[in-house]
Amino acid sequence: MKEYIVSARKYRPMSFDAVVGQSALTTTLKNAVKSGKLAHAYLFCGPRGVGKTTCARIFAKAINCQNPTSDGEACNECESCKAFNEQRSYNIFELDAASNNSVENIKALMEQTRIPPQVGKYKVFIIDEVHMLSTAAFNAFLKTLEEPPAHVIFILATTEKHKILPTIISRCQIYDFERMTVQGIIGQLKMVAEKEGITYEEEALNVIAEKADGGMRDALSVFDQAASFCQGNITYKKVIEDLNVLDTDNYFNIIDLSLENKTADVMVLLNDIINKGFDGGNLISGLAVHVRNVLMAKDEQTIQLLQTGARQAEKYKEQAKKCPANFLYKALKIMNDCDINYRQSGNKRLLVELTLIEISQITQPDDDGAGAGRSPKRLKSLFKRLMSVQLTEAMQVAKAEPPVNRRTAVSSHDGNIHAQQAPQTENSNVNVAPGNNANGGSATPSPTMPRGLKLGKIGKTFDNLRRRSEEPQQIIETATNDNDTGDRQEFTNEQLLTQWTSMCNRMPQQMTGIAARMKNMAPVITSFPDIEVVVDNQILLDDIMKIKGRIRNTLALALKNSAITLNIRLAKPEEIKPILTNKERFDELKRENKAFEKLSEMLKLEIN
Template sequence: MTFDSVVGQSALTTTLKNAVKGGRLAHAYLFCGPRGVGKTTCARIFAKAINCEHPREDGEACNECESCKSFNEQRSYNIFELDAASNNSVENIKALMEQTRIPPQIGRYKVFIIDEVHMLSTAAFNAFLKTLEEPPAHVIFILATTEKHKILPTILSRCQIYDFERMTVSNTINHLKSVADKEGIKYEEEALSVIAEKADGGMRDALSIFDQAASFCMGNITYQKVIEDLNVLDSENYFKVVDYSLTNKVSDIMLLLNNILGKGFDGGNLINGLASHVRNVLMAKDQQTLSLLETSEQQRQKFYEQAQKCPVDFLYKTLKILNQCDINYKQSSNKRLLVEISLIQVAQITQPDDDSASARRSPKRLKSLFKNLILSQQKAASQVAAAKSHALSPRDRNKEVTQEPQEENVSIVTASVPDNSSDSLQRVSGAARHKVKLNNIGFTFKSARTKKEGQTVDSDEKYRTNKEEVGHFSQEDLERCWLGMCTRMPQTLKGIASRMKNITPIISDYPVIEAVIDNQILLNQIDEIKPRIRKTLAGDLHNGNIKIKLRLAEAAEVKQIMSKRDVFESLKKDNDSFSKLCKNLELDLT
């Protein structure tokens, strides 16, 4: 009923009261701002004060004159309200303009309050423009809107614009306290804080939620009943997630997340709420920014206590992870897994690196969460090795202990290049684009010095494998190891590796391995890397006596490489059932 009853808009109400007190009234006002902040209420109070016959010294209406009484009893003929959302046509505006011609019978002004004015059509705005520009002396327009950007600039330029602020949490809580005291309702301040945060800056929404909570709580508004009634996630869960993350308790976080999802809360709401919580903790880190927290004094103290335990770097990284999760949440097909991974990453921020060297190589990797599993695997491997050693005879065990450590089995790297091979030199020059190192092409300064001193170096010496290993292998083992060797060959030998995959080696005279090559060029290329092939197969097959025999295929041994179409036709020819299936289902190879 008065300007003093308007909450959180002291600057605007003071300006309006001074305008009434000084008699400096404009012909058009525009009140804009979020919903539920008092735009229409201020318009009504202002309209009543304008027509008051005996305004008070502070600019408030007297509430005693005939104009004030008629307004309070809702029978005033000087104040008109129009809902532009449902009366947005040109005809409605023309009817309104007709009423502006009639002067007021009681009072000094006719006040037209047009709510949701942004809903007017463009034609209605244009029809209203002329009257707004040159209104009669006894007419004042008060326009109210939540979306100022939708109003024509020509309308804005003819109005005094008042921007209403959204309600702060503290103002909302104080007003709800006064309402509760007047209504005789008991309350907890934390419960009022939840209501104020839920209202999101709208006093009308806050009062509606307060009324709902008062009915649910039967006159005693408590924190637990309010979060139950409004289906709001308890803020204590956010405090627990941060505490668990600081101590790397991933299992506890997963159990807490499962409990929250089991109550029907959405994972996206959890991430958004946790991000807001971490932001508040970051603001509570410094006394200067502590005032930015829009919450109750009790909650502010809890934020401050947790902020003292959280490193700033942890808060920054947590906000980054949660923000990325929020961005990816809508398009994720497995939303729960995305939330779980994000919470695991948050819980690992303060976890020390498993290996500083490996952490430097891959700083974005996930630290190991299951160290116990790794340790158990290592323990099992050591037990197997001990059992194997125990099974050996004393003589073999001594031989194994006294044996010199062997060179680690490695797969082929690159081919060595003979000194007088022009073809090989051309391949090396072509491979220079791949930044081939000297030792990758079989050349080192040490070998050059050795040759200069007149010493002979056996090219197979560096590929010598332990001849004590005499493990047995079958044709199937040989083919499997041959294919694995071709797959592991480096990028510089990709062409040779792909052609070697089409070769099937055989055991000609155990342990001699024979490979039949169908052309001389490929035979020469494979012959250059023959020592490395022998070493790789000897290591994979655990037999140091392996020998590699390469020979050129005879004319009768050369087989045509079958394409996918050839294989398909061959299957149809050799298998009647398959051919019948393809015919009945009209199958073909695309």
């Protein structure tokens, strides 16, 4: 049986013209051989598997060739070329710096440089992975590298140029090798397949080229693996199965479903992908690359940036026609945020699901105009409200003291804080967005907020308390503030509950206990704008009544309605309900909503 040789070794280039993807470098080296203008030291650097050591060997053979061709290639017929091809040349030495990195190894190498070549013009020393030399070895090498004997040429190769001493780099001619393009790798793989008698699909070779990540050696190794698995017929399906690569059709399907706002279908597809063993983070990364390629395919000027085969590029073009540019921009932003937060996330699958849900809702219109005959899509507006609340809370919790308006003087009288207005100017009114405190939050006035709201007329709020860092004994305030600012904006029960929760989150540290219990309450609008809060025990009722005025003022400021009245009463026995656990709430939600029950069964959702 004939000895098997892997493709990376069997089809290793033996001439400059056979090197793939480094035409500029090979042309420079051939010109140096033709003109005889050779440097005493060369540094070849670049990523793995792009031809650094191969070009060093070809260059060393061409330097010592006794009859080089007119274009600078070795003749392969003279004694020097034959000796090199048969691996018996005494003029070309290769040293692996990874295993010979000591001062003694370098000194032994220096001894060999003193002996002139027996055949040919030069002794060529190829030092591979030169960055692995120790600092002492580099220093021992410096003098010889700067002024070597006339018959010595050094060729250094490395994948990590930044680890080499600057004094070494300054003594060499530097050649930076480029990463292989996908098209270049595919062309080389086609040549190897034809010589080996292997049939193939171009999409399969495209997957192999992308998997190689710019390295020809890696591509040939993966090609051998795929050829062995496919038994001489390399197909797309067999390659993705062998290499455990996610089928790109999944990316196309996710984008198509997202454009149609089919969130449930996207979740089912995600579940199938994860069940096949693929990581959610890798899915998001691959989808981001896919969306980037679709974006590049929208313009003829950028389509050349696609690192794919011709057939795959056509598929990108077809999808690019259906995708609005704004959709692609927002999707990339959402996936980039997911990629940043993925490692820190405690529930990685949920993060991936939320990311795909947001992408599938980008093109969905708001549900404001949903008619009675349609089922309104509430999911997008729900996300907007949740994000708005989170942003508001984060801004209010920030401890950085905002700039002080010099035209406003603050005085304290009888325990109440009033803002006394300076002479009327364009800055004398302060705009406050819902849920933001008076001085904190955004420094930019909200365009939808009435400009007539004056803080001096609203009384004490929990925002005042956080800013003024008042002592615990100053918290108690039984009287409500009846000052009327004239604001009468309407609000819903949902908005009331949102601002109630936000207020509990902003309450001072010394009131953490009562704030936690207040979060379990659900204030309701009895007769607009009258608000009723039901408390389940007398002790908690007494505590809340002490700060009733401050609660009322905070809600009035957040909801922009100073006519609010607050009624706090003790719950009747029949109104007291047991507090449900997360599992009980989840089960109750499934009983009340059949669509949610079906989705939870489909995705196998559980609450621990």
